Amino acid sequence: MTTFDxxxxxxxxxxxxxxxMKFRATARRNKLLGQWAAEKLGISxxxxxxxxxxxxxxxFEEAGDDDVFRKIRKDFDAKKVEQSDHQIRRTMDELFGKALQQLQSDA
Structure with missing residues (x-):
């Protein structure tokens, strides 16, 4: 086997x-996001x-984060939870970073 190989x-x-790692972090982010949204929706x-x-x-509906975002947005709208699209997406990004940190510290 050559050095290039x-x-x-x-x-x-x-x-x-x-x-x-990206897949695992996304799955963990979605769990954290669900917990955050449940709290905002007043469910426990x-x-x-x-x-x-x-x-x-x-x-798992489609590639990317739009399916998760739409679910949260729809649920917030149904319960009249005041969160802008930007706030939801920012929280998704923040929780992805948190999920990555958790996974890296677990390793």
Missing amino acids: KREEGFERKFALDEE GAEADAYVKAVVASD
């Missing part, structure tokens, strides 16, 4: 690890747990 294999391995206990699972599951 070893470097290529190393880059491929790093890419795979980075993608796995088993109902909040079910809501968190619904938020996590909503991410």
